[in-house]
Amino acid sequence: MARFALTSRRFLLRSPYLQAGRAAATIRRTFATESNQPNQQHSTASSSTDRIKLIEVGPRDGLQNEKGIIPFETKIELIERLAKAGLTNIEAGSFVSPKWVPQMDNSSQILTHLLTSPPKSSSPLTFSFLTPNQRGLTNALDLLSANSGKYTTSSPTPSTPAVEIAIFAAATESFSKKNLNSSVAQSLETYKHVIQSAKEHSPSSSPLRVRAYISVVLGCPFEGYDVSPHRVAEIATELLEMGADEIALGDTTGMGTAPRTKELLTCLRAAGVRNEDVAMHFHDTYGQALVNIAVALEHGIRVFDVSVGGLGGCPYSPGATGNVATEDVVYFLESLGMDTGVDLDAVADCGEWISKELGRANASTVGRAVLGARRRKQAEMSKKV
Ligand SMILES: CC(C)(COP(=O)([O-])OP(=O)([O-])OC[C@H]1O[C@@H](n2cnc3c(N)ncnc32)[C@H](O)[C@@H]1OP(=O)([O-])[O-])[C@@H](O)C(=O)NCCC(=O)NCCSC(=O)C[C@@](C)(O)CC(=O)[O-]
Numbered sequence: 001m002a003r004f005a006l007t008s009r010r011f012l013l014r015s016p017y018l019q020a021g022r023a024a025a026t027i028r029r030t031f032a033t034e035s036n037q038p039n040q041q042h043s044t045a046s047s048s049t050d051r052i053k054l055i056e057v058g059p060r061d062g063l064q065n066e067k068g069i070i071p072f073e074t075k076i077e078l079i080e081r082l083a084k085a086g087l088t089n090i091e092a093g094s095f096v097s098p099k100w101v102p103q104m105d106n107s108s109q110i111l112t113h114l115l116t117s118p119p120k121s122s123s124p125l126t127f128s129f130l131t132p133n134q135r136g137l138t139n140a141l142d143l144l145s146a147n148s149g150k151y152t153t154s155s156p157t158p159s160t161p162a163v164e165i166a167i168f169a170a171a172t173e174s175f176s177k178k179n180l181n182s183s184v185a186q187s188l189e190t191y192k193h194v195i196q197s198a199k200e201h202s203p204s205s206s207p208l209r210v211r212a213y214i215s216v217v218l219g220c221p222f223e224g225y226d227v228s229p230h231r232v233a234e235i236a237t238e239l240l241e242m243g244a245d246e247i248a249l250g251d252t253t254g255m256g257t258a259p260r261t262k263e264l265l266t267c268l269r270a271a272g273v274r275n276e277d278v279a280m281h282f283h284d285t286y287g288q289a290l291v292n293i294a295v296a297l298e299h300g301i302r303v304f305d306v307s308v309g310g311l312g313g314c315p316y317s318p319g320a321t322g323n324v325a326t327e328d329v330v331y332f333l334e335s336l337g338m339d340t341g342v343d344l345d346a347v348a349d350c351g352e353w354i355s356k357e358l359g360r361a362n363a364s365t366v367g368r369a370v371l372g373a374r375r376r377k378q379a380e381m382s383k384k385v
Contacts, residue, residue: 050337053304054305054340055089055248055303056326057305058308058312059093060130061313061323065313066103070358072106074354075093076113081354083121084346085349086121086123086340087326089126092114094132095139096136111129112146115150115151118160123158126163127164128166128211129166130166134197153205166211167210167211168250169187169191169239170187170215171231173223174223175223175252191239191242195210195212210246211245212246213250214248214249215252215317216253218253218257218261219256221318229268233267233270236271236277240277247279249281250281251280251289251292252317253283254320255285258295261292261296265301266299278301280301280305281305283323284310284322285319285320289324290324304324306324306325306326307326308347309367310328325351325366327367330366345374348371351367
């Protein structure tokens with residue numbers, strides 16, 4: 001068996017945005033077709049910083065699967081509470097077809113509200129919205145044009161939030177068909193135009209930042225565990241080549257394990273994908289999310305998606321439960337001496353509040369522990385008085 005049958009494919013990064021934004025415009029990206037041999041040029045931890053960027057996806061991924069109608073006011077209050085707790089990057093909605101995901105139907109209203117009455121936060125905020133096609137992007141761009149001056153596409157300030165968009169491809173054909181009604185190749189063709197359009201028609205002076213998800217990277221509800229890391233690397237490099245600013249690797253089913261997470265990240269590295277281009281998006285269906293985050297940290301990844309109260313689940317991934325809980329990740333990272341900027345008490349309160357609003361149990365172990373400890377302390381104090 002060929003152990004290191006590497007097929008090299010030279011990439012010339014054609015996108016002007018990539019060329020402008022990256023030091024090495026002619027990054028040599030290499031597809032590793034059969035080998036996971038690490039690229040020795042990268043150190044284990046590419047980033048020396050202990051500051052972790054958390055992307056709170058609760059208001060979008062956390063709510064999209066809820067069956068009951070969630071009032072607009074509840075969604076806004078959730079975003080406001082998260083911002084107050086120190087979450088600065090919040091995925092707030094989705095410009096998808098309401099026939100496909102009815103819960104996201106009021107995303108236009110939400111974006112408008114966030115721009116006209118931004119939540120109070122001591123730190124600058126960034127909101128992101130999913131756009132699955134040109135129609136979704138146009139809807140978002142129209143709203144942004146109508147609210148020019150109220151947002152930025154580059155560096156947010158405490159009074160002016162930033163807005164970015166997210167697209168979502170898949171690592172398997174079956175999931176792509178179920179989630180987007182298109183093949184992987186068709187979806188990439190769509191996204192090529194969406195990214196180009198987002199960059200060219202950005203209603204602000206700098207191009208819109210585009211985050212690109214790849215779903216089911218560690219297991220597919222229809223095709224099983226054997227998702228090829230090489231295929232994921234191939235899709236990731238294509239999306240970067242098109243001009244995507246970040247690749248968010250989605251363990252949609254929560255089937256990922258520590259060795260397979262390591263294998264995936266090693267394969268991406270061998271394909272030339274830099275750690276700073278990558279974010280990890282773990283669901284906690286099998287309780288492996290924190291272990292997988294530890295593996296990703298060790299690899300040098302510093303951006304993680306989280307969802308308050310462990311809310312979430314994709315409507316097109318049967319059986320998948322919530323995203324890894326924000327509270328659990330904050331507690332874990334802070335225990336390692338890393339800085340998330342998030343107030344654990346405040347986010348635990350937020351997780352409890354939204355779980356009650358939705359009529360479901362709080363799925364964050366840390367959230368429940370923090371609230372339990374607080375209750376016990378209060379009971380002791382009141383005994384002493
Ligand atoms: C992509 C489509 C639209 C294709 O769906 P389609 O049915 O092939 O599209 P179509 O072009 O035939 O349009 C169907 C209808 O939707 C309308 N339409 C079409 N596009 C839009 C739009 N943007 N906004 C509003 N309406 C739209 C369009 O106008 C038409 O309306 P009609 O003429 O029948 O009245 C559909 O498959 C879709 O919306 N899919 C989204 C599914 C989704 O949101 N899934 C959850 C998000 S992904 C996820 O959760 C995973 C992630 C990101 O969290 C990471 C992870 O965990 O892996």
